[in-house]
Amino acid sequence: YVEFSVLTAPTVGTSVQFQLIQADDAALTSNVQVISTTDAYPIAALPAGTVVGLRISPTAPYSPKRYVGARYVNVGAIATFAVSAAIIKDVQSVKNMYYKSGYTVL
Numbered sequence: 001y002v003e004f005s006v007l008t009a010p011t012v013g014t015s016v017q018f019q020l021i022q023a024d025d026a027a028l029t030s031n032v033q034v035i036s037t038t039d040a041y042p043i044a045a046l047p048a049g050t051v052v053g054l055r056i057s058p059t060a061p062y063s064p065k066r067y068v069g070a071r072y073v074n075v076g077a078i079a080t081f082a083v084s085a086a087i088i089k090d091v092q093s094v095k096n097m098y099y100k101s102g103y104t105v106l
Contacts, residue, residue, distance in 0.1 A: 002036070002070055004085050006050040013076035015040040018052055018085075022065040033062045040075065056087075 004018045019037045024030040036054050046052075070085035 001056060001088050001090070002054040002085055003088055004052040004054065004070070004072070004083050006046050006048055006052070006081075006083055008080055008082035009048045010043040010046055010074070010078045010081040013043050013074050013078035013081075015042050015075045016046060016078070016081070017041070017073045017075075018054055018083075019071050019073060020054060020056060020068070021071055022062065022068045024065055024067070026067055028067060028069045028071070031065070033065070035060045035062065035068075043078070 002018075002020050010016060017038055017040045020035045021028060021032050022035055023032045036057055038052060038054050041052065072081075072083055074081070
């Protein structure tokens with residue numbers, strides 16, 4: 001699973017969709033493929049502290065690429081929004097996990 005934790009609630013926009021992607025380059029911009037995705041969440045449903053789980057499909061429709069990443073896609077211009085992501089074995093609370101200092105998910 002990938003769990004996305006909302007650190008700062010989104011404002012102004014319409015909705016947010018969370019995705020697990022793979023690509024040919026480290027910047028995750030070349031030949032991007034979406035492995036798993038959530039439905040669009042209205043921003044009103046994403047207050048700070050919300051945890052969104054995304055199951056990684058064991059039967060992904062693509063052959064593996066070198067780079068894997070997590071991203072969110074927003075509809076509308078979101079003024080503020082901060083989110084972190086973690087790959088986990090079982091569904092759990094991201095709040096109980098420890099991260100290295102300065103870890104960022106783009």
